Amino acid sequence: MSEAEKPTISASTVLLIRDGSDGVEVFMVVRHHEIDSFSGALVFPGGKVDPEDADARPFCRGADDLDENTLSHQVAAIREAFEECGVLLARDKDSDNLIAADQLQGIEARWRADLTAGKITIADVCRTEGLTLALDKMVHYAHWITPRIVPKVFDTQFFVARAPVDHIALHDGSESTDSEWLRPVQAVADAESGKRTVVFPTRMNLLKLSQYKNVDEAMAASRATTVVTVQPEPEKHAKGRTLRIPVEAGYPGSFFLVEDEGARVTVLDPGD
Numbered sequence: 152m153s154e155a156e157k158p159t160i161s162a163s164t165v166l167l168i169r170d171g172s173d174g175v176e177v178f179m180v181v182r183h184h185e186i187d188s189f190s191g192a193l194v195f196p197g198g199k200v201d202p203e204d205a206d207a208r209p210f211c212r213g214a215d216d217l218d219e220n221t222l223s224h225q226v227a228a229i230r231e232a233f234e235e236c237g238v239l240l241a242r243d244k245d246s247d248n249l250i251a252a253d254q255l256q257g258i259e260a261r262w263r264a265d266l267t268a269g270k271i272t273i274a275d276v277c278r279t280e281g282l283t284l285a286l287d288k289m290v291h292y293a294h295w296i297t298p299r300i301v302p303k304v305f306d307t308q309f310f311v312a313r314a315p316v317d318h319i320a321l322h323d324g325s326e327s328t329d330s331e332w333l334r335p336v337q338a339v340a341d342a343e344s345g346k347r348t349v350v351f352p353t354r355m356n357l358l359k360l361s362q363y364k365n366v367d368e369a370m371a372a373s374r375a376t377t378v379v380t381v382q383p384e385p386e387k388h389a390k391g392r393t394l395r396i397p398v399e400a401g402y403p404g405s406f407f408l409v410e411d412e413g414a415r416v417t418v419l420d421p422g423d
Contacts, residue, residue: 157299161220162307163227164197166292166356167238167314169332170366176332177360178314180235181347192348193338195356196235197307200227203272210277212242213287224308225286230273233259234266236330238318240285241277249285252317258282288312290373293359293400295352296382309356311373313366335361345414351383351394354416355402362403376401393419 167178179193204226205219214222233239237259241250250258262276277284293309333341335357342349349357363369379400386393390408398405404418 157304159296159304159306161200161224161227162197162305163200163224163231164195164307164309165228165232165289166195166309166311166360167232167236168311168360168366168369169314169316171332171334174334175360175363175366175369176334177338177357178236178238178330178332179338180330192350192353193342194350194353195309196232196238197228198231198235200224201230201269201272203274204230206272207274207277207284210274210282211284211286213285217286222286225289225310226273226284228289228308228310229284229286230266232312233263233273237263238314240288240312240315241282242285244281244283246283249288249315250282252315252319255318290370291378292373293352293356294378294380296380297352298383298385300385307352311360311369313370342414345411349413351407351409351413351416352381354413355381355396358403359401388423390419390423395421 169176178196180196181193200223204223207226208214208222211222211226217225229240239250239255239258242248243250258276258280262271265271266273266276276282289310289312291308292311295307295309297303297305338347338349338357339354341347342354360369363372379397381396381400383394383396386395392409394407394409396402396405398421406419406421406423408417408419
């Protein structure tokens with residue numbers, strides 16, 4: 152199969168953030184070692200877009216002007232956050248407030264396992280529970296497409312959202328085996344020390360997030376920024392394996408030397 156013939160897998164990821172004592176913290180999970188994509192890696196909650204995600208349009212706030220593709224990615228981000236870590240960005244119908252933790256516990260007990268197993272859809276959950284998905288609480292953060300040279304090509308939309316204060320985020324024990332709230336710079340430092348595995352797109356989005364002092368600043372900056380699609384371009388270089396991304400995408404650097412299977416990433420001069 153040629154690179155052009157490879158199927159593209161649509162996916163969504165959500166950065167759930169909160170204010171910690173030392174700045175912004177983001178919720179991350181460790182992918183199960185038997186998962187075929189990013190096994191063992193520290194990642195943000197997320198996964199593939201399901202065809203049924205678009206069926207949730209009648210149960211969404213903030214979806215009026217969205218095309219089906221954009222809608223599906225946003226719904227998938229909310230669904231994956233619920234499946235992977237038990238956080239649900241949703242309201243009771245006609246309410247302005249996100250559901251509280253005690254209500255979430257009941258919804259989780261009734262639906263999370265079947266939703267994760269694909270026996271029901273997120274639209275089924277909303278219809279039965281009288282919920283509206285809070286798409287308006289998420290902001291488009293990034294768009295990454297894996298290079299065509301890799302076995303699986305993922306087209307991933309990243310979103311950022313303020314984590315509901317009383318929702319307890321916890322890994323599901325199936326697709327993910329551990330979870331933690333981390334400062335972005337700490338997660339990157341752990342990758343560089345070899346303590347954790349962090350793939351290149353995750354690392355770049357952690358560094359981008361580390362630029363913000365608090366959640367308010369991160370959300371405001373994301374709303375005001377136009378997302379530029381990033382598809383890293385591998386290049387042969389005298390120093391080793393390099394990746395180039397658009398400077399307009401707003402990351403701290405655009406040309407990188409990648410060593411030790413991604414454990415070490417060094418910013419190079421674009422002219423090198």
